[in-house]
Amino acid sequence: MPGSCTSRVIRMEDLDRKIVALLAGDGRMSFTDLGKATGLSTSAVHQRVKRLEQRGVILGYAALIDHTALDLPLSALISIRPIDPSQPDDSPERLREVPEIESCYSVAGDSSYILIVRVASPGALENLLAVIRARANVSTTTTIVLSTPYEHRPPALT
Amino acid sequence: MPGSCTSRVIRMEDLDRKIVALLAGDGRMSFTDLGKATGLSTSAVHQRVKRLEQRGVILGYAALIDHTALDLPLSALISIRPIDPSQPDDSPERLREVPEIESCYSVAGDSSYILIVRVASPGALENLLAVIRARANVSTTTTIVLSTPYEHRPPALT
DNA sequence: AATGAAATAGTGCGATA
DNA sequence: TATCGCACTATTTCATT
Numbered sequence: 001m002p003g004s005c006t007s008r009v010i011r012m013e014d015l016d017r018k019i020v021a022l023l024a025g026d027g028r029m030s031f032t033d034l035g036k037a038t039g040l041s042t043s044a045v046h047q048r049v050k051r052l053e054q055r056g057v058i059l060g061y062a063a064l065i066d067h068t069a070l071d072l073p074l075s076a077l078i079s080i081r082p083i084d085p086s087q088p089d090d091s092p093e094r095l096r097e098v099p100e101i102e103s104c105y106s107v108a109g110d111s112s113y114i115l116i117v118r119v120a121s122p123g124a125l126e127n128l129l130a131v132i133r134a135r136a137n138v139s140t141t142t143t144i145v146l147s148t149p150y151e152h153r154p155p156a157l158t
Numbered sequence: 159m160p161g162s163c164t165s166r167v168i169r170m171e172d173l174d175r176k177i178v179a180l181l182a183g184d185g186r187m188s189f190t191d192l193g194k195a196t197g198l199s200t201s202a203v204h205q206r207v208k209r210l211e212q213r214g215v216i217l218g219y220a221a222l223i224d225h226t227a228l229d230l231p232l233s234a235l236i237s238i239r240p241i242d243p244s245q246p247d248d249s250p251e252r253l254r255e256v257p258e259i260e261s262c263y264s265v266a267g268d269s270s271y272i273l274i275v276r277v278a279s280p281g282a283l284e285n286l287l288a289v290i291r292a293r294a295n296v297s298t299t300t301t302i303v304l305s306t307p308y309e310h311r312p313p314a315l316t
Numbered sequence: 317a318a319t320g321a322a323a324t325a326g327t328g329c330g331a332t333a
Numbered sequence: 334t335a336t337c338g339c340a341c342t343a344t345t346t347c348a349t350t
Contacts (some may be wrong), residue, residue: 017228020228026218027219027220028185028219057224057227058224059221062183062312063216065217066217070178077235077265077272099313103309104307105309106303107301145265147264149262151260156257
């Protein structure tokens with residue numbers, strides 16, 4: 001039956017994409033269950049996942065946490081702009097050791113970076129802003145997060 | 159030795175915080191290793207993690223993905239504002255089924271929500287903006303992410 | 317709540333097609 | 334790259350403290 005094979009077989013690329021999407025949705029899924037979901041043997045899945053980790057497609061695994069439970073109930077987005085645009089902008093490196101900063105995005109537009117931060121209180125945010133301004137020599141614009149309808153949703157499996 | 163006990167023993171609350179922080183940093187860490195890191199038996203860690211999951215402290219587990227590998231190389235932050243402020247604002251519900259939206263934050267300030275989205279191309283972003291505006295009856299301001307120095311860093315263990 | 321023991325299940329690796 | 338087999342390790346439950 002010429003042709004019937006290629007129509008049934010899932011291409012390798014798609015298998016990797018499916019594995020990645022499954023793990024993005026459930027980071028603790030076992031290789032055995034991934035195998036059942038993809039039609040591969042446990043070993044084959046194991047091999048592919050390790051390769052995806054090595055190639056940097058899978059960057060790591062994380063538990064998603066309710067930050068209020070960790071005494072970090074206040075989230076904010078902070079836009080930063082260099083005070084002296086003639087200086088080289090190495091803000092991400094200067095701010096890397098600040099543990100309250102969860103994410104740092106380099107952006108087009110009015111600001112150079114947008115940070116997502118998690119702190120315990122308005123007072124802690126005030127202190128954090130002072131630290132950021134001092135360490136990176138930037139001005140800041142802060143947007144307080146009032147609530148989080150949803151976040152960190154996995155990419156669609158298609 | 160009165161007093162020596164309380165100074166050595168880690169309070170239960172702190173044990174849970176430590177487990178949560180460890181899993182936030184490595185979502186696939188085994189109960190055995192968590193036990194070694196906390197000084198608890200595997201069973202005790204297991205019991206605590208299940209309880210943390212049930213109480214919603216641990217919301218889930220996710221593989222962290224290089225989105226370029228999933229053909230979603232373009233990230234953006236989209237601020238949205240209702241066009242008709244007299245209408246009830248249920249934008250998060252109206253946008254929940256849009257798979258490109260990774261996160262939705264309700265914020266104080268000029269806009270009502272800020273979305274983080276992942277798309278394949280500028281064209282896909284254009285389409286997505288049309289979908290968002292139509293579904294939620296909002297105007298949008300889009301900030302393109304040029305690069306991501308870091309994101310999704312776990313909270314500090316302290 | 318924590319422990320240790322025991323049954324079940326998953327991981328990781330080497331041989332092999 | 335896939336599969337199978339096997340030794341090793343982890344998960345999960347339960348009786349006990």
